[in-house]
Amino acid sequence: MxxxxxxxTMGGDPTVVIGGGPAGLAAALELARAGRPVTVVERExxxxxxxxxxxxxGFRFDIGGxxxxxxxxxxxxxxxxxxxxxFLVRSRRSRILFRGRFxxxxxxxxxxxxxxxxxxxxxxxxxxxxxxxxxxxxxETLAAWLVNRFGRRIFETFFRPYTEKVWGxxxxxxxxxxxxxxxxxxxxxxxxxxxxxxxxGGQRTxxxxxxxxxxxxxxxxxxxxxxxxxxxxxVLLRSRLAAIRHxxxxxxxxxxxxxxxxxxxxxxxxxxxxxxxxLVPALAPGVPGGAADAARGLRYRDFVQVALVxxxxxxxxxxxxxxxxxxxxxxxxxxxxxxxxxLVPSPDRSCIGVEYFCSVGDDLWRRPDGDLVQLAAGExxxxxxxxxxxxxxxxxVRMRDAYPVYDAHHRAHVGTxxxxxxxxxxxxxxxxxGMHRYDNMDDxxxxxxxxxxxxxxxxxxx
Numbered sequence: 001m002x003x004x005x006x007x008x009t010m011g012g013d014p015t016v017v018i019g020g021g022p023a024g025l026a027a028a029l030e031l032a033r034a035g036r037p038v039t040v041v042e043r044e045x046x047x048x049x050x051x052x053x054x055x056x057x058g059f060r061f062d063i064g065g066x067x068x069x070x071x072x073x074x075x076x077x078x079x080x081x082x083x084x085x086x087f088l089v090r091s092r093r094s095r096i097l098f099r100g101r102f103x104x105x106x107x108x109x110x111x112x113x114x115x116x117x118x119x120x121x122x123x124x125x126x127x128x129x130x131x132x133x134x135x136x137x138x139x140e141t142l143a144a145w146l147v148n149r150f151g152r153r154i155f156e157t158f159f160r161p162y163t164e165k166v167w168g169x170x171x172x173x174x175x176x177x178x179x180x181x182x183x184x185x186x187x188x189x190x191x192x193x194x195x196x197x198x199x200x201g202g203q204r205t206x207x208x209x210x211x212x213x214x215x216x217x218x219x220x221x222x223x224x225x226x227x228x229x230x231x232x233x234x235v236l237l238r239s240r241l242a243a244i245r246h247x248x249x250x251x252x253x254x255x256x257x258x259x260x261x262x263x264x265x266x267x268x269x270x271x272x273x274x275x276x277x278x279l280v281p282a283l284a285p286g287v288p289g290g291a292a293d294a295a296r297g298l299r300y301r302d303f304v305q306v307a308l309v310x311x312x313x314x315x316x317x318x319x320x321x322x323x324x325x326x327x328x329x330x331x332x333x334x335x336x337x338x339x340x341x342x343l344v345p346s347p348d349r350s351c352i353g354v355e356y357f358c359s360v361g362d363d364l365w366r367r368p369d370g371d372l373v374q375l376a377a378g379e380x381x382x383x384x385x386x387x388x389x390x391x392x393x394x395x396x397v398r399m400r401d402a403y404p405v406y407d408a409h410h411r412a413h414v415g416t417x418x419x420x421x422x423x424x425x426x427x428x429x430x431x432x433x434g435m436h437r438y439d440n441m442d443d444x445x446x447x448x449x450x451x452x453x454x455x456x457x458x459x460x461x462x
Contacts, residue, residue, distance in 0.1 A: 013266040016254040019273035021049025023431030025224040026448030027271045032231035040235040053218030056395040060343040061307045068211040070442035082223045086214040098324040100384040127151035143171035145179040149187035161326040178406035273431035291420035294413040303402035304356040306376035311389035314350035369396040404436045
């Protein structure tokens with residue numbers, strides 16, 4: 001059945017949305033509500049992308065933790081509409097664990113200086129003053145950005161180990177744009193000024209309360225899927241993009257490999273939220289202008305979540321802890337009961353997510369699940385926290401292309417690709433990987449809404 005924008009039945013091919021994560025679902029829901037036929041193509045067996053909720057033996061956990069906090073009114077309105085009383089308000093507690101000591105997150109002057117001791121605090125302040133007097137120029141890399149705002153001493157001892165653990169590359173190879181987008185406004189000077197002004201260590205840059213679905217983010221994605229299908233749309237799971245056929249400046253069909261074999265979908269247009277590295281080679285015929293080389297040059301960081309079910313209470317009360325020690329391979333640990341008590345069905349159990357940042361094909365990615373569970377349990381026991389009790393079960397989830405990498409060449413590569421795609425005006429990009437932009441979940445959803453409105457006749461999405 002086909003639908004026109006006013007809801008009446010009509011002929012016409014659907015818009016195909018590639019990727020059923022937050023951006024793709026937002027785009028599909030917007031189109032379906034406008035009465036447009038839409039088909040979502042998702043390679044996994046469930047929707048939500050990196051923000052989906054995994055369920056194992058009744059225990060639910062995120063692939064990473066996903067706070068629901070936004071300053072975008074229409075995104076907040078959509079969350080409230082779809083989740084209603086299932087939307088909990090939670091207190092945010094997250095800290096940094098480094099050398100057996102806890103530090104505030106985001107970093108505050110009081111916790112950093114007190115936690116590292118008076119002698120180290122003096123060295124940090126001297127290093128910060130030196131950086132202010134002679135800042136690194138040009139400020140093109142993450143290393144330069146952090147040194148200029150915190151000083152080289154605290155950068156080398158505190159920021160570098162964690163950042164390079166996450167990204168798997170030197171800070172000198174990460175673009176400053178990442179810091180400006182993700183942690184803009186933070187600096188040791190701002191933290192010191194805030195401490196003096198407030199008489200405390202609280203540099204107020206992140207919300208202390210957030211919302212969270214009762215059974216995890218998967219509640220939202222499943223409800224979006226239900227609304228899309230109730231409006232006549234389709235959501236095809238375990239279906240992988242094979243090709244996007246286009247001619248005369250327009251997409252004509254999308255070919256997929258699904259559970260039933262190869263399928264060709266006639267398409268009036270495409271909203272793509274998948275990695276640009278995968279989108280460009282799927283275009284048939286290929287687009288000129290160096291787009292193929294640019295797509296191959298884009299880099300992504302992958303992710304492994306090891307969920308440990310333990311006897312007794314969690315060894316920490318925070319929602320999550322950042323692990324800065326370079327000797328610990330894990331980057332974060334999550335306490336899923338702190339996100340929502342209903343994620344952990346047994347009162348005498350806890351569920352801890354131990355997160356590893358890695359790359360497809362490296363030793364972490366290739367390790368058998370049993371080895372990863374033992375690694376995670378061992379590292380949890382080495383953190384200096386109350387010793388966890390008996391390990392009841394362990395579950396491993398691997399996620400490709402979790403984070404687009406901001407290296408020295410990514411902006412040029414993305415620009416080359418976007419210029420090439422301008423030849424196909426009914427192909428729209430949205431989402432973190434679709435735009436190769438390290439957006440938050442709410443920004444990704446907004447990009448999906450804007451892409452859908454472009455399909456409906458508005459300005460082309462940015």
